[in-house]
Amino acid sequence: xxxxxxxxxxxYSVMALGVFITFRILDFPDLxxxxxxxxxxxxxxxxITHGVSPWLALxxxxxxxxxxxxxxxxxxxxxxxxxxLAGILTMTMLWSINIRVLGNRANLxxxxxxxxxxxVKDLFGPGxxxxxxxxIFFVVVALVIKFLLDLFFxxxxxxxxxxxxxxxxxxxxxxxxxxxxxxIGVGLSNGLVGLAGGFAAQYQGFADVSLGQGIIIAGLASxxxxxxxxxxxxxxxxxxxxxxxxxxxxxxxxxxxxxxxTINLTPNDLKLITGLLIILxxxxxxxxxxxxxxxxxxxxxxxx
Amino acid sequence: xxxxxxxxxxxxxxxxxxxxxxxxxNLNVKEGDFITxxxxxxxxxxxxFNLIAGTYPPTEGxxxxxxxxxxxxxxxxxxxxxxxxxxxxxLGTASNMTLEDNMMITxxxxxxxxxxxxxxRIREFFRENLEPLQMGLEERMKDNVGLLSGGQRQxxxxxxxxxxxxxxxxxxxxxxxxxxKNAQIVLDLTTRFVEEYRLTTMMVTHNMSHAxxxxxxxxxxxxxxxxxxxxxxxxxxxxxxKLVDKFHEIRNKSFASDEALLSND
Numbered sequence: 001x002x003x004x005x006x007x008x009x010x011x012y013s014v015m016a017l018g019v020f021i022t023f024r025i026l027d028f029p030d031l032x033x034x035x036x037x038x039x040x041x042x043x044x045x046x047x048i049t050h051g052v053s054p055w056l057a058l059x060x061x062x063x064x065x066x067x068x069x070x071x072x073x074x075x076x077x078x079x080x081x082x083x084x085l086a087g088i089l090t091m092t093m094l095w096s097i098n099i100r101v102l103g104n105r106a107n108l109x110x111x112x113x114x115x116x117x118x119x120v121k122d123l124f125g126p127g128x129x130x131x132x133x134x135x136i137f138f139v140v141v142a143l144v145i146k147f148l149l150d151l152f153f154x155x156x157x158x159x160x161x162x163x164x165x166x167x168x169x170x171x172x173x174x175x176x177x178x179x180x181x182x183x184i185g186v187g188l189s190n191g192l193v194g195l196a197g198g199f200a201a202q203y204q205g206f207a208d209v210s211l212g213q214g215i216i217i218a219g220l221a222s223x224x225x226x227x228x229x230x231x232x233x234x235x236x237x238x239x240x241x242x243x244x245x246x247x248x249x250x251x252x253x254x255x256x257x258x259x260x261x262t263i264n265l266t267p268n269d270l271k272l273i274t275g276l277l278i279i280l281x282x283x284x285x286x287x288x289x290x291x292x293x294x295x296x297x298x299x300x301x302x303x304x
Numbered sequence: 305x306x307x308x309x310x311x312x313x314x315x316x317x318x319x320x321x322x323x324x325x326x327x328x329x330n331l332n333v334k335e336g337d338f339i340t341x342x343x344x345x346x347x348x349x350x351x352x353f354n355l356i357a358g359t360y361p362p363t364e365g366x367x368x369x370x371x372x373x374x375x376x377x378x379x380x381x382x383x384x385x386x387x388x389x390x391x392x393x394x395l396g397t398a399s400n401m402t403l404e405d406n407m408m409i410t411x412x413x414x415x416x417x418x419x420x421x422x423x424x425r426i427r428e429f430f431r432e433n434l435e436p437l438q439m440g441l442e443e444r445m446k447d448n449v450g451l452l453s454g455g456q457r458q459x460x461x462x463x464x465x466x467x468x469x470x471x472x473x474x475x476x477x478x479x480x481x482x483x484x485k486n487a488q489i490v491l492d493l494t495t496r497f498v499e500e501y502r503l504t505t506m507m508v509t510h511n512m513s514h515a516x517x518x519x520x521x522x523x524x525x526x527x528x529x530x531x532x533x534x535x536x537x538x539x540x541x542x543x544x545x546k547l548v549d550k551f552h553e554i555r556n557k558s559f560a561s562d563e564a565l566l567s568n569d
Contacts, residue, residue, distance in 0.1 A: 151420075152418075154420050154422065155416075155417070155418045155419060155420050156408065156409070156412075156416035156417060156418075156419055156420070156421050157416040157417055157418055159401070159405050159408055159409050159416070159422075160409050160416045162398065162401055162405070163398040163401060163405075163406070163409050166398035166399060166400050166401065167394070167395065167397070167398045167399075169390070169395045170395065170396060170397065170398055170409075170410070171409075172379055172380050172383060173383050173387075173388050173396075174383060174409060174410055174413060174414075174468070175380055175381070175383040175384035175413035175414045175415075176380055176414065176415055176416065177378075177380045177381075177415075178380070180415070233400065233401070233402060233448050
């Protein structure tokens, strides 16, 4: 059970890291995610059923996500459409595309197919239970992606992306085209989401066109829960807390799903709970800000 | 260095609110000029800067930078040779990033690659450049810029801009949002950098005595036109009284021409 929560938390943390990039670093609320997640799943599942290596399938799922993100960024950049609307447009169009990718079907099972998980299981041998094998595998996956992201955001390009979410004028004044920056940022973000979709399809054993429904809210909730854990301005801590937030969020969802009946909750209420969780996070953040303001009103001591 | 030819900007063309913000401005900025620009609200100083920086295109006319016609170049391209500082200290730096990250971003102009340039050597270079500001910023390179005061942020922005070696710097009332003490510090720093790095500078100010005291050339703007352009000896002997007298002299003339226009109608 605890392994299950951890595995899901780690798997979806790849998606949450993507959401973190758009919402927190770029300040570009991107809703493409609801479409690019099932896109990644659909691409991976289709390729695997056609006998393509599951690792290559993941790579293509990543590329598919990047393409979806670039479409959103281009709509926003070239047609001057607000970023929210651009994301909704791409997400809506992706629903049709995903069904086409799945071969005009709404879902595609992956029973008895070679996935990265079956390969890893073979590698570990029978000495490990499935749950522990998956757990070790996804710990490695999440950490590798986290470290690559940390590295990326330390490069000159990564730093500039970081500044863009905070101050677009500064980036323009620096001689950088912010349209390219948005293309790169939103593309990368959705690439991660597509990759997470690819993993999810292989983990669950099927791809479904409705897999992405509400996934953006789950990602956002994970990011926000993570922000309560620790305060920092270091990118390595910021990405780490997204992963921890994702695990905590899956834990809460698990509690809701299996013990919610004690307070008359059904699994259908989970979306409501997720929304309320986000609202609660927002309220707490607001209260913290207010506290800061009242602290400022008091005379400052020990300052020249 | 910078040449403006018959530059005009009209906002809301073809509406009842049509507003000519810049009218037929011709200007030649020479290398090494330190120009102060003065004028009341709505005189077109801000629009002039936006036209030079490329925030929006002119309605008519051309902008030449270093002999190159840049009228059609977007803002980010022109920004490679222009350093600009705004009145709002928040616009020059990213508040949720550290000092060293901010300095790294602005250190080189243009598109950034996948290289990690922030290393011990460049940190030492930043530290050496922060020390002369005498604000203790060299000890706070890992702090977020959001923790600095407005004056510190504007001084940092100024330093960051100078280190990126622009050909022209546009200072848009960059001390107006600061308290008098910090404004003076940033202004002193500005003149020091302009002399040290021989920067071609255009500085908008509200303060007449600042416009006279600083710089090598003075422009006065009114209703979208440059009505006064003095430099050299004439600029050195200028006083606030003389400037006000000149302003009235020119203003009266324009009143007279308005009357002439009306009577002809």
